[in-house]
């Protein structure tokens with residue numbers, strides 16, 4: 001090396017490096033800021049009403065505190081329905097800086113958007129990673145929590161369960177027997193009031209146990225079933241996790257709403273595991289013809305964990321939704337004696353003094369109208385999330401980036417004056433009589449398109465049988481003020497207050 005080069009090196013070594021260093025830091029900061037800002041805006045849906053709060057709270061947390069206020073007051077669904085009336089059919093709830101930790105949430109009640117998501121772009125609007133992760137510890141890889149081939153295979157096998165023959169030979173007998181148990185239980189009750197919501201949950205749990213896995217759960221006989229409390233807690237978490245920042249960390253630490261989540265999930269899985277083990281040793285009995293029995297006999301080598309997922313998915317599908325729908329229906333009937341009288345007349349004219357039969361069930365057109373009407377006002381699945389696997393523009397012009405949680409809001413749709421007219425909030429079963437069939441995308445209470453509810457017919461059979469039998473044999477009266485009956489804030493629309501009634505046999 002020449003002496004000149006050595007001199008240059010030593011000069012450079014002595015130069016002040018601070019400005020260069022500062023420049024480097026500034027460029028790095030600018031690049032990071034640009035990425036952060038780009039991320040901030042790229043996650044942001046546009047073209048619909050923007051819901052946030054003013055000031056610093058809005059900047060940091062967006063609409064989250066407001067959402068939590070409604071959730072804690074059990075007013076999440078009615079609050080949202082009001083927001084829609086005031087702000088528009090499609091709402092983007094901003095979460096301020098928390099946007100980095102939570103998926104963006106868009107909620108729509110526009111039937112054109114619903115059709116686009118559930119039918120036109122079915123393959124793009126999937127359950128997605130957010131829903132799958134939130135539901136993983138409860139639903140695993142069961143039908144509610146998966147997409148693509150895994151979903152299609154389960155749907156194909158499960159749909160074999162609902163043939164006309166199975167309904168007549170097996171399903172109807174289970175429904176009839178458990179409905180008789182409900183009437184006997186009410187007749188024998190020594191208590192001044194009965195929580196009908198609790199009784200109906202036990203009815204649907206025992207029915208799905210027998211139809212779904214050939215298991216006699218026996219909760220109508222023994223109300224202390226370990227299942228009930230843990231199930232409700234798990235369902236509540238499924239809803240709350242969408243608006244709970246860092247819920248996974250909270251679960252890991254066992255804090256806040258996630259305090260007991262591991263305990264509940266373990267209890268549910270353990271109980272379901274026992275059902276699977278019992279069922280696997282009795283496949284050559286009638287239990288082999290149950291939902292889960294069909295999966296076990298299908299030739300595919302399913303793991304025990306997957307069968308546990310199936311049990312839990314079918315219990316959620318078959319228990320909660322139907323018990324809730326019947327309870328809200330009875331809640332409305334109790335406030336409308338003229339509707340009760342018309343059901344009673346219809347039941348008398350179809351069955352007289354004879355027991356209710358499967359073939360005649362279809363003549364209960366008014367009772368069916370009452371059930372449809374109450375599901376309009378109290379849909380068991382009030383909001384259903386989808387997630388676009390690529391950026392999408394909905395028919396109303398809303399742009400939704402990939403990964404946004406887009407909910408369609410059945411609860412708000414049922415109360416929308418745009419869809420139902422000025423009397424949307426009125427309970428009026430007559431609107432269903434002699435009317436054109438309703439567009440399923442305007443009334444998506446059973447979902448619609450390729451993922452339409454598989455148990456719609458079973459639900460209708462159960463609900464008509466129970467409501468008709470109860471009205472025939474029992475006079476129910478609310479034992480609490482109407483506004484003391486509160487909805488739950490969970491994935492499905494339960495009653496956090498229960499439904500306390502005076503019961504008088506007719």
Ligand code: HEM
Nearest residue numbers: 155317318321322325380381445446447451453454455459
């Ligand atoms: C009033 C009662 C019911 C209502 C309102 C209802 C509503 C719904 C809704 C909204 C969905 C779509 C959920 C989603 O996006 O994942 C659904 C799916 C489903 N329901 Fe129901 N349901 C009821 C009763 C039942 C019953 C009794 C069963 C019987 C087991 C059942 C089985 C299913 C299944 C298996 C699916 C998943 C379908 C799929 O993803 O392909 N449902 N139901």
